[in-house]
Amino acid sequence: MLTLLHAADLHLDSPFRSLPPEEARRRRQDQREGLEALVGLALEHRVDLVVLPGDLFDSQQVYPETLEALRRALGRLPCPVVIAPGNHDYYGPRSPYAAGPWPDNVFLFREEGLTALPFPALGLTVYGCAFTGPFREEDPLAGFTAPRDGGTAIAVLHGEVAPRGRYAPIAPDALAHSGLAYVALGHVHAAGGDPQAPVPWACPGCPWGRGFDELGEKGVLLVRLEEGRARWEFLPLPGPRYLSLRLPAGEDPAAALAQALDGHGEDYVRLTFTGESAPLDLSALRAAGEGRCRVLQLRDETLPPLDLWARAEEETLTGCFLRELRRRLDGAEEADRPRLRRALRLGLAALEGREAPL
Numbered sequence: 001m002l003t004l005l006h007a008a009d010l011h012l013d014s015p016f017r018s019l020p021p022e023e024a025r026r027r028r029q030d031q032r033e034g035l036e037a038l039v040g041l042a043l044e045h046r047v048d049l050v051v052l053p054g055d056l057f058d059s060q061q062v063y064p065e066t067l068e069a070l071r072r073a074l075g076r077l078p079c080p081v082v083i084a085p086g087n088h089d090y091y092g093p094r095s096p097y098a099a100g101p102w103p104d105n106v107f108l109f110r111e112e113g114l115t116a117l118p119f120p121a122l123g124l125t126v127y128g129c130a131f132t133g134p135f136r137e138e139d140p141l142a143g144f145t146a147p148r149d150g151g152t153a154i155a156v157l158h159g160e161v162a163p164r165g166r167y168a169p170i171a172p173d174a175l176a177h178s179g180l181a182y183v184a185l186g187h188v189h190a191a192g193g194d195p196q197a198p199v200p201w202a203c204p205g206c207p208w209g210r211g212f213d214e215l216g217e218k219g220v221l222l223v224r225l226e227e228g229r230a231r232w233e234f235l236p237l238p239g240p241r242y243l244s245l246r247l248p249a250g251e252d253p254a255a256a257l258a259q260a261l262d263g264h265g266e267d268y269v270r271l272t273f274t275g276e277s278a279p280l281d282l283s284a285l286r287a288a289g290e291g292r293c294r295v296l297q298l299r300d301e302t303l304p305p306l307d308l309w310a311r312a313e314e315e316t317l318t319g320c321f322l323r324e325l326r327r328r329l330d331g332a333e334e335a336d337r338p339r340l341r342r343a344l345r346l347g348l349a350a351l352e353g354r355e356a357p358l
């Protein structure tokens with residue numbers, strides 16, 4: 001059995017333009033430190049190989065300390081590391097990758113064409129290629145079939161499974177005929193893949209969220225190759241998460257806010273108040289949330305409270321319904337009131353042809 005750690009789209013040295021400069025610097029430092037956590041997972045699971053299909057850097061401009069942190073982290077690994085440069089960190093004479101030297105265990109695809117990288121001690125051949133510019137429209141697996149030599153063959157590629165596109169589209173047909181045991185992809189920032197496909201493929205997504213378009217838990221894949229079958233599991237990485245929460249404002253929006261932020265001290269949170277409420281004082285609520293998470297964005301999507309009894313005197317079905325509900329509420333035990341209030345809101349919405357309230 002072979003075990004792989006598969007990570008991609010690290011986007012080291014991202015500008016984090018939406019953040020104040022100091023917070024952006026902190027995030028880039030988080031990324032450098034995150035490399036140690038990533039390598040720590042590879043050590044903990046004693047993997048045979050680490051594969052990194054591209055976009056390790058966000059651009060061709062990389063801080064020297066970032067390059068040094070990456071070299072140092074990868075050089076700590078007792079196993080080979082294979083990198084396939086992507087559209088952001090494409091290989092070229094001015095690429096950060098060309099500013100060697102790299103540790104001896106780090107292997108880099110530099111060619112646009114598919115290249116074989118044999119690891120005889122593992123009984124494994126890794127196929128891969130590099131982006132050499134920001135776009136690549138040819139399918140890297142077009143016409144390729146791995147030779148049947150008794151070993152295991154996988155590919156490490158930056159690209160996506162799609163019939164066509166500007167980022168190394170891999171046609172499902174080319175994938176199916178590749179004879180590979182696993183295709184380790186990078187590019188799409190959300191985790192995905194197909195373990196049931198004739199040739200299983202996966203994409204780990206980015207290991208750390210960088211904005212509200214990269215939400216939730218992020219991490220890497222631990223891939224096991226056994227008798228030509230690939231299975232994998234998602235391993236989350238520590239670090240701040242970007243979360244988008246929707247929260248009914250209720251009677252006490254400040255209390256609801258405090259409860260919703262519990263345990264999110266290190267996260268970036270976008271919180272949208274929903275439901276019916278008197279106008280919210282967002283600056284007061286922002287002050288109440290201060291320090292409870294790294295960055296708090298508040299949005300008010302509440303609707304003004306409906307005057308539920310406005311039509312109670314009408315001689316209509318709606319009026320009869322409201323009067324009957326009021327009679328029952330007046331005589332109800334406290335425990336029955338929430339159910340009756342819910343019936344009132346749902347019934348009124350139905351009678352007025354509105355969407356049922358949440």
Ligand SMILES: [Mn+2]
Nearest residue numbers: 009055088187
């Ligand atoms: Mn990317």
